[in-house]
Amino acid sequence: MISRLFSFRGGIKPDSHKTESSEASIRNVPLPSRLVVLLTQGSQGAARTIVTVGDKVLKGQCIGEAEGVAGTAIHAPTSGTVTEIGPYPMAHPSGLASPAIVIEPDGEERWITHEPLDPATASREDLILRIQASGIVGMGGATFPSHLKADSEIETLIINGAECEPWITCDDRLMRERAAHIVTGSAILAHLTGARQVLVGIEDNKPEAIAAMRTAIQDMEAVARKCLDADKMNVIAVPTLYPTGGEKQLVRVLTGIDVPPDKRITDSGIQCFNVATAHTVCRALLHGESMVSRIVTVTGSVERPGNYETPLGMPVADLLAFCGVKPGTSRVLMGGPMMGFSLPSLDAPIAKGCNCLIAASNELFSPPPPEQPCIRCGNCANSCPVGLQPFELYWASRAKNLDRAEHYHLFTCMECGCCAYVCPAHIPLVDYFRFAKSEIRARNEERKTAEQARTRFEFRSLRLEREKTEKAARLAAKAAETRAKAASEADSALIAAAVEQAKMQSSVQDKAAPSRDQQT
């Protein structure tokens, strides 16, 4: 057991607003009239549809196979009929559309036959393949495919139950109600990654969750004990400070290791999974249930805030309607108020990474006061958990001086929003950083294509040049050949003429010979 906790630099303590949604137990939602399952659910790859319009599907049946090694499979969230395959808006700040499979539920919720795997006897490859085939991605929001993360060799496994963003309580409720599954899932993940110890980090503002997890570890299921000894798994209460739930911040708090920005935590022998991901891994392996639903916190200005077991693909508008949006709601945030974004379209469906919906009204979230000039107070630099100089980044981004922004390590910024939260001039710093990041990405892409066009153009010029010289050489050779032929023809003509002449001469001589003889 770790005797001492460490701290990371910076961080803030915003109002937590957790109790609004954390007191009611997880509820089910009625099936909407259609479920829209987007093909792109993971951050590293999409799925390829394997159904056609009109197909009848069962709950948990694979409707999209993972594309490539990093792809994420998708499954029917309920039984019903595929009615459409077409573009639907994504839950993304751009509001762009992405291909999706639309399923009309038949209301029977008929599952496919479950095929559980025993983690103690199944091979590691089979287990990892099953994680991919079940379409599991990181459920904290980053949606990184879990099978890629599980396929690593590490010392320490960290299970992230910090849930540091204000308003969000889905992990809290999950730990209180389904701790046993989380513990089993964590043990399986430890078995897969060869971890010798498992640290479950939970912020100390969730005492019920901490107690529930501790009890679950004591009463660990037999199947989990085969994967990991119960005394190798520890729940650690970490101080409540935003952003403790950041991967590298939690690693720092629990182990004292500072992972450099250009390294991954696996380089230090650590891997980290969200509690909800561990829960889903357990359901997928031990119960054969693919990822077809997730728990979403709905809070803010709604009649019935709380946590809802939501089928994937449920349109945001339907979920909000079920929870009763209060009048005065001006926009809907997806994710928390710090790192989330305002949804451009409520038609967007719930995807695997959507942990929270906040109906925002002007009373709850007053519109930001007007931006004022930076006074270089340095508050932002003091609050930045990764040690950046946000005001320098701000000056560079505002001036569109992208090289300078990169020089100040713009890409180390994790857009946690601490700097903007403390800024007395109310500068929306994160907006500037997001802008500058996308500009730099676009610029690098442009540079790459320009370089490619340049080399291809040069190669083509060379090729044309070569073809020209080759052609000239060919023509010259041909000309020489013709000339030689002509010459040889002329020669043979000459020879023939000479022979002719010689013959003639000889015959003349023959005729003349006797006379010559006569002469001699």
Added chain:
Amino acid sequence: MLAALLVMTGIALVLGTALGYAAVYFKVEGNPLAEQIEATLPQTQCAQCGYPGCRPYAEAIASGEAEINLCTPGGDDNAQKLAEMLGREFKPRGTPVEKLKTVAIIDEQTCIGCTLCIQACPVDAIIGSAKQMHTVVSCYCTGCELCLPPCPVDCIALVEEPRTPQNWRWKYPVKGLKVVA
């Protein structure tokens, strides 16, 4: 007097030889100025500048025979950059309308396989062979439009590159000042 003359001549000879050798041994390959200029050009290879591509145009600027504001895709921004770099006078050319990146698409039903577009494409982005359907490798296409005029059946069109979350850009957060009165 004679000694001084001899010394000076000696020095002149030694330095002259050294410089002569240096000129041969440390000769810079290619044309560094043209390369620097080329690095700023957009590499669309569209020939709108009147030269067959960005490299020839860069060479023409370097040798002083071309104006610095002839590149259409580069627009005023590019001319400004070149003016700063070369210390030449900047002459505005009127910024081109901000255009999204486009790529060519061949309507494969209509294509007769005449190979004329292949010959026009400056970056070899079109593949196909005589009497076979042709197609554009869109990741190589620069959107230069040079393949449009030669096509006898007008089956090539330029389309905007689709927006995806990967190439979508955040808006510039600075709000313009409001004009009061």
